[in-house]
Amino acid sequence: MSEKTNVQSAAQASPSILEIRGLQKSFAELYVLKDISLSVDRGNVMSIIGPSGSGKSTLLRCTSFLETADGGDILYDGQYAVNGGVYASKAELNRFRTKFGLVFQNFNLFPHYSVMRNISEAPILHGQNKEEVSERAVQLLKKMGLEGKENAYPCQLSGGQQQRVAIARALAMQPEILYFDEPTSALDPELTGEVLKVIRQLADENMTMVIVTHEMAFARAVSEWVIFMDGGVIVEEGEPERLFGEPSQERTRQFLRNYQQ
Amino acid sequence: MSLMTMILKMSEGLGKTCAIFFLTLLFSLPLGMIVALLRMSKNKVVSSVTRFIISVLRGTPLMLQLLAVTYGPYYLFGSNVARNKLIPVVIAFAINYAAYFAEIYRGGIESISVGQYEAAEVLGYSKFQTFMRIILPQVVKRIMPSVTNEVVTLVKDTSMAFTVSYTEMFTIGKQIANSETSFLPFIVAGVFYYVFNAIVDYVMGRIEKKLDYYR
Numbered sequence: 001m002s003e004k005t006n007v008q009s010a011a012q013a014s015p016s017i018l019e020i021r022g023l024q025k026s027f028a029e030l031y032v033l034k035d036i037s038l039s040v041d042r043g044n045v046m047s048i049i050g051p052s053g054s055g056k057s058t059l060l061r062c063t064s065f066l067e068t069a070d071g072g073d074i075l076y077d078g079q080y081a082v083n084g085g086v087y088a089s090k091a092e093l094n095r096f097r098t099k100f101g102l103v104f105q106n107f108n109l110f111p112h113y114s115v116m117r118n119i120s121e122a123p124i125l126h127g128q129n130k131e132e133v134s135e136r137a138v139q140l141l142k143k144m145g146l147e148g149k150e151n152a153y154p155c156q157l158s159g160g161q162q163q164r165v166a167i168a169r170a171l172a173m174q175p176e177i178l179y180f181d182e183p184t185s186a187l188d189p190e191l192t193g194e195v196l197k198v199i200r201q202l203a204d205e206n207m208t209m210v211i212v213t214h215e216m217a218f219a220r221a222v223s224e225w226v227i228f229m230d231g232g233v234i235v236e237e238g239e240p241e242r243l244f245g246e247p248s249q250e251r252t253r254q255f256l257r258n259y260q261q
Numbered sequence: 262m263s264l265m266t267m268i269l270k271m272s273e274g275l276g277k278t279c280a281i282f283f284l285t286l287l288f289s290l291p292l293g294m295i296v297a298l299l300r301m302s303k304n305k306v307v308s309s310v311t312r313f314i315i316s317v318l319r320g321t322p323l324m325l326q327l328l329a330v331t332y333g334p335y336y337l338f339g340s341n342v343a344r345n346k347l348i349p350v351v352i353a354f355a356i357n358y359a360a361y362f363a364e365i366y367r368g369g370i371e372s373i374s375v376g377q378y379e380a381a382e383v384l385g386y387s388k389f390q391t392f393m394r395i396i397l398p399q400v401v402k403r404i405m406p407s408v409t410n411e412v413v414t415l416v417k418d419t420s421m422a423f424t425v426s427y428t429e430m431f432t433i434g435k436q437i438a439n440s441e442t443s444f445l446p447f448i449v450a451g452v453f454y455y456v457f458n459a460i461v462d463y464v465m466g467r468i469e470k471k472l473d474y475y476r
Contacts, residue, residue: 064383065382066379066382066383094385097382097383097385098385100383101383102383104376104379104380106374106376108374108376108377108379108380109380110377110380110381110395111399111475111476112398112399112402112475121394122384122385122386125385125386125390126385153474153475154475155475155476169384170383170384173384173385
């Protein structure tokens with residue numbers, strides 16, 4: 001495996017920050033992911049759409065090591081984190097973890113920490129300079145439209161504000177790729193907009209992102225590439241205008257039709 | 262014997278009552294955490310054995326455990342009964358209360374959502390950092406009411422030390438009651454415990470209030 005890793009890292013030309021090949025995952029008898037392959041290039045936004053239970057969230061959870069895949073490869077920057085279902089060492093996985101961030105559906109902010117500490121503690125624990133981190137946190141909050149909320153506690157914020165703090169927290173680690181697991185599904189329609197706005201802003205700044213979402217119009221507007229999943233497989237993928245405009249698969253058409261109603 | 266003498270005599274035992282109380286908390290609060298973690302161990306043997314021990318400690322009278330720890334060594338090995346009874350008394354209390362605290366901790370730890378662990382993991386917190394920084398502070402807040410309950414019970418349970426003739430406040434009260442054929446010492450004891458618990462209630466209330474800054 002080390003041989004392969006070396007070959008791959010020598011070939012840094014590969015612009016893919018994330019590559020997945022033949023990923024498989026089952027819970028007991030249930031196959032949730034069957035042979036999923038995809039790659040995400042730097043600066044690109046990929047959206048993953050599909051019905052509930054299609055495996056989209058599990059896919060993100062596998063790429064962020066929260067679930068253990070049964071088979072397949074996961075590569076970051078051309079280096080194997082998972083090779084044929086075999087995981088790299090704990091230390092290596094920790095190194096890969098610094099490459100991505102994850103924004104959860106339920107925010108999962110730390111309720112006993114102020115906004116500032118939520119954002120800044122992890123980078124500080126990673127040995128980064130405290131003042132630099134604080135400075136960065138202030139800038140990120142500003143960018144999220146949450147100026148002056150440093151000392152607030154999560155329970156004092158609206159859902160939309162909490163999710164924006166969660167995004168700032170993920171960004172404070174300076175990840176190379178940011179994952180969103182249905183970031184607006186727990187929000188009122190009114191608050192959804194403010195969260196989508198900051199994600200769109202990140203896309204404009206060429207942040208690399210993979211977004212699992214039910215917001216079709218948003219996925220269409222913001223993505224370079226869209227994947228439609230159902231039953232643990234990628235049914236169809238393509239550029240957003242093509243996939244939403246003229247889907248080639250009946251299953252995709254059916255799914256999108258249900259959404260338009 | 263005048264009421265005043267009675268109160269003064271019984272006050273002499275208050276120091277020992279406090280000793281049992283504070284030493285029990287000092288040992289049982291951390292010990293309970295160790296027991297809770299063993300109880301939640303992924304190792305089936307460890308968790309089952311711990312579970313059994315907890316069930317024995319909670320399922321048999323504290324009085325019996327006091328007697329067992331104090332006089333057990335004499336019956337088993339013929340060794341002398343400890344001259345300072347405080348030691349066996351505190352051991353028995355600490356072990357017994359650790360079992361109760363362990364279950365309170367376990368309930369608290371299990372009530373924290375998986376999302377907290379996952380968020381910490383993705384952010385690169387180690388398992389230890391996650392527990393100490395993210396989980397434990399939230400657990401402490403959640404279990405405060407149950408812990409207060411146990412602490413209040415402990416204040417009253419110290420009176421059980423009389424079974425091994427450790428001369429804490431209640432034991433002295435009982436002696437006076439016997440020699441004076443009076444019920445008054447018991448009333449005095451009741452007032453002592455009530456005041457003690459009023460203080461406990463106040464202190465615990467303050468701690469709860471301090472943790473009230475978040476939900």
